[in-house]
Amino acid sequence: MRYLPLTPADRAKMLSVIGAKSIDDLFIDVPGVAQIRDLFDLPRHAGEMEVERELAALAAMNRPAGSGPFFCGAGAYKHHIPATVDHVIQRSEFLTSYTPYQPEIAQGTLQVLFEFQTQVAALTGLDVANASMYDGSTACAEAVMMAQRVTRRNKAVLSGGLHPHYAAVTQTIASAESMEITRLAAAIDAEAAVIASIDNDTACVVVQTPNAFGTVTDVSKVAEAAHAAGALLIVVTTEAISFGLLKSPGEMGADIAVAEGQSIGVGLSYGGPYVGLFACKEKYVRQMPGRLCGETLDAEGRRGFVLTLSTREQHIRRDKATSNICTNSGLCALAFTIHLSLLGERGLKSLAALNHSRARELRDALAVIPGVQILTPRFFNEFAVRLPVNAAETVEALVGQGIVAGVPYSRLAPEAGMDDVLLVAATETTTEADIAALVVALKGRTGQ
Amino acid sequence: MSMNSVGRPTRPDQQTPGVGGSLTGARGLLQDEALIFELGGWDKTGVDLEAPKFDASDLGDLVRTAPMGLPGLSEPETMRHYVRLSQKNHAIDLALYPLGSCTMKHNPRLNEKMARLAGFGDLHPLTPVSASQGALALMDRLAHWLKTLTAMPAVAMSPKAGAHGELCGLLCIKAAHEAKGQGHRRTVLVPTSAHGTNPATAAFVGYSVTEIAQTEDGRVDLADLEAKLSADVAAIMVTNPNTCGLFERDIVEIARLTHEVGAYFYCDGANFNAIVGRVRPGDLGVDAMHINLHKTFSTPHGGGGPGAGPVVLSAALAPFAPAPWVVSGSNGFDLIESPEGDAVQGFGRMVAFQGQMGMFVRAYAYMLSHGADGLRQVAEDAVLNANYIKARLSKVMTPAFPEGPCMHEALFDDHWLEGTGITTLDFAKAMIDEGFHPMTMYFPLVVHGAMLIEPTETESKLELDRFCDALIALAHAAKAGDVDRFTGAPYLAPLRRLDETQAARKPKLTWKPVSQTPLAAE
Numbered sequence: 001m002r003y004l005p006l007t008p009a010d011r012a013k014m015l016s017v018i019g020a021k022s023i024d025d026l027f028i029d030v031p032g033v034a035q036i037r038d039l040f041d042l043p044r045h046a047g048e049m050e051v052e053r054e055l056a057a058l059a060a061m062n063r064p065a066g067s068g069p070f071f072c073g074a075g076a077y078k079h080h081i082p083a084t085v086d087h088v089i090q091r092s093e094f095l096t097s098y099t100p101y102q103p104e105i106a107q108g109t110l111q112v113l114f115e116f117q118t119q120v121a122a123l124t125g126l127d128v129a130n131a132s133m134y135d136g137s138t139a140c141a142e143a144v145m146m147a148q149r150v151t152r153r154n155k156a157v158l159s160g161g162l163h164p165h166y167a168a169v170t171q172t173i174a175s176a177e178s179m180e181i182t183r184l185a186a187a188i189d190a191e192a193a194v195i196a197s198i199d200n201d202t203a204c205v206v207v208q209t210p211n212a213f214g215t216v217t218d219v220s221k222v223a224e225a226a227h228a229a230g231a232l233l234i235v236v237t238t239e240a241i242s243f244g245l246l247k248s249p250g251e252m253g254a255d256i257a258v259a260e261g262q263s264i265g266v267g268l269s270y271g272g273p274y275v276g277l278f279a280c281k282e283k284y285v286r287q288m289p290g291r292l293c294g295e296t297l298d299a300e301g302r303r304g305f306v307l308t309l310s311t312r313e314q315h316i317r318r319d320k321a322t323s324n325i326c327t328n329s330g331l332c333a334l335a336f337t338i339h340l341s342l343l344g345e346r347g348l349k350s351l352a353a354l355n356h357s358r359a360r361e362l363r364d365a366l367a368v369i370p371g372v373q374i375l376t377p378r379f380f381n382e383f384a385v386r387l388p389v390n391a392a393e394t395v396e397a398l399v400g401q402g403i404v405a406g407v408p409y410s411r412l413a414p415e416a417g418m419d420d421v422l423l424v425a426a427t428e429t430t431t432e433a434d435i436a437a438l439v440v441a442l443k444g445r446t447g448q
Numbered sequence: 449m450s451m452n453s454v455g456r457p458t459r460p461d462q463q464t465p466g467v468g469g470s471l472t473g474a475r476g477l478l479q480d481e482a483l484i485f486e487l488g489g490w491d492k493t494g495v496d497l498e499a500p501k502f503d504a505s506d507l508g509d510l511v512r513t514a515p516m517g518l519p520g521l522s523e524p525e526t527m528r529h530y531v532r533l534s535q536k537n538h539a540i541d542l543a544l545y546p547l548g549s550c551t552m553k554h555n556p557r558l559n560e561k562m563a564r565l566a567g568f569g570d571l572h573p574l575t576p577v578s579a580s581q582g583a584l585a586l587m588d589r590l591a592h593w594l595k596t597l598t599a600m601p602a603v604a605m606s607p608k609a610g611a612h613g614e615l616c617g618l619l620c621i622k623a624a625h626e627a628k629g630q631g632h633r634r635t636v637l638v639p640t641s642a643h644g645t646n647p648a649t650a651a652f653v654g655y656s657v658t659e660i661a662q663t664e665d666g667r668v669d670l671a672d673l674e675a676k677l678s679a680d681v682a683a684i685m686v687t688n689p690n691t692c693g694l695f696e697r698d699i700v701e702i703a704r705l706t707h708e709v710g711a712y713f714y715c716d717g718a719n720f721n722a723i724v725g726r727v728r729p730g731d732l733g734v735d736a737m738h739i740n741l742h743k744t745f746s747t748p749h750g751g752g753g754p755g756a757g758p759v760v761l762s763a764a765l766a767p768f769a770p771a772p773w774v775v776s777g778s779n780g781f782d783l784i785e786s787p788e789g790d791a792v793q794g795f796g797r798m799v800a801f802q803g804q805m806g807m808f809v810r811a812y813a814y815m816l817s818h819g820a821d822g823l824r825q826v827a828e829d830a831v832l833n834a835n836y837i838k839a840r841l842s843k844v845m846t847p848a849f850p851e852g853p854c855m856h857e858a859l860f861d862d863h864w865l866e867g868t869g870i871t872t873l874d875f876a877k878a879m880i881d882e883g884f885h886p887m888t889m890y891f892p893l894v895v896h897g898a899m900l901i902e903p904t905e906t907e908s909k910l911e912l913d914r915f916c917d918a919l920i921a922l923a924h925a926a927k928a929g930d931v932d933r934f935t936g937a938p939y940l941a942p943l944r945r946l947d948e949t950q951a952a953r954k955p956k957l958t959w960k961p962v963s964q965t966p967l968a969a970e
Contacts, residue, residue: 001822003554003746005908006829014836014909018853023828026835026853027726029695034731042596045819048558055813059567061582063575072572075800082495084523086564089750092541093534096555099752100537101547102886103948104877104941108537109751112530115484118958122517128957131752134608137800165800172770172796176619176653216510245504247512260800269563270583271573271801272608273754285955291752296951299936299944302473302480308951314611314648315891319657324648327609327742331750338530341484344520347493350500356507357500378507399576407574414786428497 001045063404065268069434071362073382073425074212074407075136075163075238076271077263080429085265085338089331099291099327103306104298109330110305113293116337123243124257125250126279131291131307132333133276133325136260137166140206140236141173142289142323143256143278147204147232148179149287149322155180156204157197161190161211163238164413170206179203186409186416188213188375188384195225202231204256209235209249210242212412213375214382214423223253232256240264240277241427242380244352249279256280265339266332275332286312289323351428355381358426365435366424371446375421382425384409388446391422398441405438478942481532485959489519494526536942537751538885544907544915548857548888548900549643549691551721551743556817559746559810568809573801577783583805584774584781590812591774594739594760597823599730602766604759605773606803610718613738613757614649614685616770616798620736620761621683621712622653623768623795630710633682637711639668641692641892646685646716655682662894666692666849666859668702677709687716688732689723691892692849693834693857693900703733712736712765720744721904722831722856725824735762741804745811756807767793772802829905830856833912837901840916844923848895856904862897870926872897874934878925881933881940882918 006014011023020026027035065078072078089095093108100106100113113131120129133139144156156179158167164186171181184193194205205226209217219235226233235249237259249257261275262268280288286309294308314321343351359381367374371388387394391408398405406424409416426435473480504511521529538545545552563569571583591603604620607613618636625633636650639660647657661672668686677684684706688696696702706713715729715737721744723729729737741747741756749755761769771794772785783802787794818826831853838847838858846863862872876886876899888900903912925933938944 001818001825003556003817004822004825004829004905005911006832006905010909011829011832014832018832018835018839020835020853023832026828026831026855027695029697029852029855030723030727031697031700031732033700034727036726036728036731039820039824040596040725042593042820042823043816045822046816048817051558051813051816052562054816055562055568055586055809056565058582058586059562059565061580061585062567062571063579064566064570065572065575066566066570070572072574074574076573078570078572082523084494084527088527088530088534090560091531091534093537093539094751095560095748096540096552097537097751098545098547098550098552098749098885102538102876102880103946104938104943105536105538105880105885106751107942108533108535111481111483111533111536112751114957114959118483118485119518121958125514134612134754135800138608138612138798163800165797168771168797169799172619172798173615176622178654216507218510243512243516245512246507246510248514248516251512251514267564267569267806268572269569270571270575270580270805272799272804273756273806285957292955292957294951295956296947298946300469302943304943304946306946306948306951308948308955308957311952313644315644317648318644319647319651321644321648321651324611324615324645324652325609326611326645327740327749327753327755329754330752331748332754334530334751337484338526340518341489341521341529342494342523342526343518344489344491344493345516345518346491347495347497347520348516348518350493350497351495353500353504354497356504357502360502360506378510395576396578399579404572404575404579411574411785414788 069403069437071406071424071438072404074412074423075260076268077239077425077427078268078429079263079427081265081267082339082342084342085335088338089335094334100307103304107304110293112334112337114295114305116333117293119337119340120277120279124279125248126257127282128285129279130288131293132329133278133290134329135272135274135276136238136258137169139258139276139278140166141170143234143258144170144174144204144206145177146256146287146289147234150232150284151203151230153201153203155201156206157194157202158183159190159194159207160184160187161213161215162206162208162236163212166236186413188215191217191219191222194222198225198229198231200229202229204232204234206234206236209237210239210380210382213384214379215376216246216378216380218247218252220252239380241352241355244348245356246380261336265335273329273332275329275336287322290325290328354428358430362424362426362435365439369439369442369446381427382423385422385424387420387422390419394445397445401441403437403441475942478535479532481529483959484529485519487519487521489521492522493520494523543884544903544911545885546887546901546903548902549718551902551904553746553904554906555746555748556814559813562813563806563809568805581780584783586812587774587808588776588781590808593815594758597724598737598760599728600760601763602761602769604761604769606770606798607738607757607759608799608804609753609755610738610740610757611645611649612798613759614645615652616759617714617736617738618649618653618683619795620765620768624765625682627793633680635681637676637681637684639686641690641894642685642687643691643716643718665851666694667696670698670701673702674705677705679709681709681711683712683714685714685716687719689719689855693854693859694849695855699732718743719856722827724827725820726827735765741807741811746814747807747810754804754807756804768795770794770796770798826905833903833905833907834858836912837903837916841919844920857900857902859895860899861895865926868926869931870934872899874937875926877937877945878922878934880938882922884915884918
């Protein structure tokens with residue numbers, strides 16, 4: 001077996017050093033009822049070629065985003081990833097290292113995390129950021145629980161513009177901690193209802209911009225209302241490229257900003273691994289979940305980086321920790337940092353502007369199809385349209401023509417009664433030909 | 449002085465005194481690399497993009513005008529920056545990485561290649577089900593392997609790491625109690641030797657944590673367990689093999705006692721590598737167990753993630769699993785994302801999408817590569833390697849539990865360092881100068897000055913011997929009074945020992961231009 005270096009002779013020699021007659025001697029503490037003598041009912045080992053054959057066959061049954069006109073977003077976005085990113089993250093020293101518990105021999109990972117934290121703080125317009133969460137949805141749930149610790153209040157209001165999966169994750173996790181979660185009805189412009197739901201027991205309000213329907217909103221008014229009631233404002237962003245064009249959560253008064261960072265450097269990968277971004281105001285740093293990397297000096301006075309404020313964390317505080325998180329999303333954070341370092345402010349702005357422009361082209365092209373109504377008033381690179389036909393059935397039909405038309409809102413939230421609503425996204429990867437193909441196919445489907 | 453045939457010196461002159469470090473801060477070929485923010489890239493970019501057709505005038509004052517403060521670099525500069533940083537890391541590809549409880553095994557590159565097939569790596573999570581049948585089939589096959597290896601009837605695939613899996617398991621348990629009218633149960637029992645994530649997770653879900661004592665031979669104290677089990681106990685969380693690297697001999701009895709009071713048995717599967725292919729947790733009475741795909745099934749640790757933590761579930765807990773899940777029908781596979789009707793016992797949702805698909809592909813490739821026979825050999829070699837290290841090092845160090853074999857990791861205490869003036873930390877840092885990553889230190893908490901060594905099965909005998917020889921030489925040096933070698937270590941790493949106290953006292957968590965004051969402590 002190619003991954004196992006010991007030979008039968010090695011094993012025999014080692015057993016004799018140990019003083020054991022056979023390998024079974026080393027398993028004597030296992031109760032007899034649980035000792036399985038036979039091999040399990042699973043295939044035997046296989047060579048690289050056989051494994052590759054089986055997996056390639058499975059992969060071929062899927063339709064990758066890059067294989068034709070493609071308009072899905074809704075929390076995960078098709079972007080171009082520079083070749084440099086995937087090369088560097090496959091370097092052994094990054095790929096096969098552990099969490100940087102021994103800082104003297106993990107400065108590579110630690111300095112990257114320090115750069116990552118600084119980049120995330122800059123993008124979100126907040127003071128501090130942690131070293132990543134699993135993804136945007138779990139970051140959102142953790143933010144709500146952090147607000148409970150900061151305010152010592154139990155109620156959270158979730159905007160109707162919050163991604164339905166994020167709302168479900170937050171509801172699942174936060175209600176386990178006996179928080180009372182108010183989920184407002186799905187709405188394309190959702191902020192007025194959020195403001196009306198804030199009271200003096202509210203720990204936090206969670207709003208998303210661009211929201212689940214693509215709507216871009218200045219949430220400053222929500223911030224004012226939340227702060228007047230002593231509540232925190234949590235701003236969620238699922239499309240991180242939008243930070244390059246839109247006012248930052250910090251500028252609009254957010255106390256905590258969380259985001260899905262997948263769009264910067266991380267592939268689609270059917271939903272994971274992704275990278276959750278988590279930033280907040282400096283005064284709340286000791287209530288933050290997750291790992292934090294900080295600057296310090298070594299014994300010779302040279303700058304270095306370490307994991308810090310670990311008294312918040314589970315391995316020190318155990319049941320008093322701010323979160324149970326341990327392993328986070330280090331390698332995806334590295335990919336994010338490299339991609340963003342290649343982009344820089346200039347490149348990120350250009351990329352964001354290009355995404356927005358492509359979406360405007362898509363909007364203009366769809367708007368002239370009779371029966372199709374553009375629902376989202378202000379958008380970044382994604383918007384909602386109402387079709388004259390069922391959206392899920394339309395998507396299914398168009399897949400047969402080689403076009404992935406978008407995400408039917410009913411797939412995210414069947415209970416919302418929006419069966420005719422389709423979410424469509426355009427990015428820098430979308431071409432004029434893609435848009436033209438979608439228009440033709442939609443016209444065909446809607447009987448025009 | 450020795451020279452090669454053209455007269456070039458091949459070894460440094462023993463007489464030459466040290467120069468006290470380089471003039472530039474470099475160490476040999478390791479550059480003293482600045483932060484990305486200090487490389488002058490305020491107006492550079494390493495990407496070429498076409499100009500947009502439309503501007504953003506439609507967004508009015510929603511557009512960001514304030515500068516962000518993000519530097520950019522050309523591709524060669526970016527490449528050099530991150531490759532230089534990479535060289536300051538230790539990695540499993542460089543040497544044995546003996547972190548106990550972390551299972552730092554070789555990460556096969558075939559798995560990386562497979563995860564990057566466009567059909568997996570470039571597959572959107574909301575691709576229509578008809579166009580993602582291969583992904584769903586892979587999840588189904590991986591689930592079959594996990595269920596077969598554990599003798600458990602169900603598995604929740606979506607948790608993103610071990611601790612996330614613990615959360616999933618406890619939420620299943622909570623939902624199951626509530627469904628039986630037992631929602632009043634408030635307590636979770638956790639051994640003193642547990643991973644920190646266990647009590648943290650229990651508290652996260654709103655339970656209060658009661659610790660169970662440990663016997664002198666490093667196992668759960670059955671008498672203490674019996675005394676603490678009651679109708680108020682919702683679950684017990686036990687790691688098996690436990691964090692002392694020992695198999696819980698009374699595991700079947702622990703499960704029986706737990707079930708007798710109506711509680712559930714959560715097993716922390718972090719150490720599954722020791723028993724995979726040989727012992728099935730379902731046979732031991734386990735109700736839920738997370739499996740760290742990044743430990744047992746070789747997906748890379750990536751400097752702190754991403755991991756993946758699917759949770760296998762007993763029949764009693766299976767109905768409470770979170771969405772989404774895969775089902776197979778006459779038209780192929782379907783993904784149940786919004787359960788309706790009878791299925792709505794599930795406790796909710798853990799993540800936005802389906803979980804760590806990229807890790808599923810890697811783990812499945814690993815399983816196929818090993819097969820049932822290879823996986824059994826994995827457990828046997830992992831246990832053999834740990835016992836070999838225990839046998840060799842016990843001559844100079846003090847094993848915490850000398851009697852009987854260990855499983856996949858060997859645990860030592862610091863008894864043997866008494867009187868040397870050298871701590872576990874010093875000893876570990878001196879290992880760095882000898883080319884090895886330190887073992888897990890000061891964990892488990894139940895052993896004084898603990899040193900927990902997990903070699904894994906992917907180490908050759910030669911590498912194990914190199915490692916043991918290095919530690920034995922260090923142990924002799926420690927006992928011979930060569931104190932400076934330890935208390936000042938490491939000397940030869942990219943940096944010397946770092947001041948963690950200072951870092952926590954005045955946290956500086958982001959880079960700021962020099963003119964601004966650093967972040968003040970609260």
